[in-house]
Amino acid sequence: MSSATFRIWRGDSEGGEFRDYTTEVSEGMVVLDAVHQIQAEQANDLAVRWNCKAGKCGSCSAEVNGSPKLMCMTRLNSLPLDQPVTVEPMQAFPTVRDLVTDVSWNYEVKKAIKPFAPREPDAADGTWRMEQYDVERVQEFRKCIECFLCQDVCHVLRDHRLHSEFIGPRFFVYSAALEMHPLDTADRTTELADDHGVGYCNITKCCTKVCPEEITITDNAIIPLKERVVDKMYDPITKLLRMFRS
């Protein structure tokens, strides 16, 4: 049994500070275990959001040594323990208290995206036929656990605070899952360009790097959406056709 120091941000929307807590560490522990141990033994009122503790629900997002991480999936043996481990709340969202942030903006954004609209069923019994090959593309996006780490790392939200003009990587993945769904008939390209700010993404791929589900966010979701936007709105022939039609 050895010990390690955790430098945890304590405070609320009005401000706060880092405080050091030293606690015992044992084999196999993750950051969330250490935070819970500190909560149980030294700081009963330490605020931390968590749920499944198995990397499946995406509740315990925070920044560990400056990197956006799920605390439940960050093993202590992957961190240098000879210096304090800093744990702080996500920076792209308002702080509620300690490690807990107000992520309600994400829920509002999702509501504004055009919902799934399936084509008529393929068979008389009201069912559809889809190839495994076709569903796999969408299944990658549907692995998303909504931890919002991609939102946290994205400079458009984190640094430029363009929350009102840009929906962020999570909702491009969500939009891509709908756009590429084999049954979906809706078209979301106009909103993606005009309201959802897909153009702000300059493909730095930070979101892809932090995704705990290893979704290839930039290459498989955002770039194809950008291409759809370009095809529909800026392709000269389509543009011409559109002019005639209107």
Add this chain to the structure above:
Amino acid sequence: MKIAVMDNEYQSFEHDVLVIGAGGAGLRAAIEASAAGVSVGLVCKSLLGKAHTVMAEGGMAASLANVDDRDDWTVHFADTMRGGQYLNSWRMAELHAREAPARARELEAWGAVFDRTKDGRILQRNFGGHKYPRLAHVGDRTGLEMIRTLQDHGVHQGIDVHMECTVVELLKDGDRVVGAFGYDRERGRFQLFKARAVVLATGGIGRAYKVTSNSWEYTGDGHALAYRAGAELMDMEFVQFHPTGMVWPPSVRGILVTEGVRGEGGVLRNSDGKRFMFEDIPELYRSSTATDEEEGWRYTQGDKQANRPPELLTRDHVARCIVREVKEGRGSPHGGVFLDIAWIKKRLPNGAEHIRKKLPSMYHQFKQLAGIDITEEPMEVGPTTHYVMGGVRVDPDSQMSTVPGLFAAGECAAGLHGANRLGGNSLSDLLVFGQRAGQYAAEFAKEQTAAKPAQDQVDAAARDALAPFGRAGGDAEGPYQVQYDLQDMMQSQVGIVRTEEDMQKAIDAFEGLRARAERVGVQGNREYNAGWHTALDLRNLLMVSEAVARSAILRKESRGAHFREDYLEKDAGQGRVNTVIRRGDEGGMQVTQEPIPEIRADLQQIIEDNR
């Protein structure tokens, strides 16, 4: 604005139907009620979409007959009754088996993307206790697919979602439940919900045990709220211990390893390398179990002539076999047994890739949390508290409890699973009975006048909730130690293997634990205060734990998930009764056994035909 610690002001909300809990059952109920044209409020302790349903891995059972056309609702019904050792509510088992296919197809219409058969239909996999491949699935993350589909569909229906809110008490107007009182976890503000009908969909009680696959949310809130509101609970002795939870490292002990691993050909071995499951096959299942390893393998690969390998016997049986191996000194280094899926590489040329594709989150989970590559090495697994079959006693058709206006669906309701739940029957349960609870709650709400909860109930609930703050210092104890002691006791004395003596000790200890819980004090303010939340959870955990222990001591036989070392056999008389719990007039817990309603002849015939 900060909330003063002892401020008992509250925000007020009014809905026709209030749904408490936003996992699969709660979301499905909210969607149904909303579609019926009533206003709906949905309360959840976590953020929306984080409920424990996301953890469900294997799939949802529905006799779509896409993979094996011999399947239909009657076989599913018979399998469910056999799994439940005939203590199930036969009407619920019938409704479930009949309606599950429609609920699965409906999910697809709402955007769920299940894995496909070669001809493009929903793919189905094998699972323990199901005669045919029956589980619609998405790799091993079916629960996530389901909750996200319901969530994304529901948010466009105008449901009012109250996230991170804990309900501490139900409110009544005479006999009728007319609302709930709680607090929002972020700020600690009190919230009053007036409603014409309330649906409980709060899930299970796993946190009453030390080793569990359940998250912090599973503190038996719905069970305890219903009990305190005067509703009856049923079959609380039946707690399912899933045979395969992680056992190492210590911090992840209890986290689920999906039965899908065994469905894909994974085998259990002891430290001698022996497949011990072949050694003890219950009579009820002998004719449907493989006679050798070869036949078992063929079954997992879709051979319709083959019987299932013994690893896919019911969960209670597999869990006890593992306990036996460990107890007799043939366990793995960290007190479990070995679950080996890597061996299939000998049979399948692209085995490693197949494993990663079929079991992606298991691959991920072991790689990240235990440093083990499951395509190369066996996993170490052991039993973990997973699910409670018992719960609020409901009308099978409407899901209304014995208290008017109070409905329950999903894990917190009793009946469907009897003495033991089959894997895959939970996700379908959530949808089938979530839908029914939503429908009937909406109908009930439409017939009612406006709700008027009495002010003194509200004041009392607020006072009780704030009490722990007033007790900081002095002889006050923190909440965590009381919780740990309760969990240790339930694990060791009311766990997988039970005896009269152990359970009596546990029952005698409740009074002391309750007294300690009543002295628990917390520090700090009301914002996101985990200590305070834990202090308030204790009351529910103690109530459900006592219900489990008192029900278990009364059932003097071994059946399904309830195994007694002092009564090893099934007892025919006990097979005809359910255990019912209600609060007595004096406040004490009353436990009785009541006869199961006589089964309809046509359903009995289905059971006979499927023997």
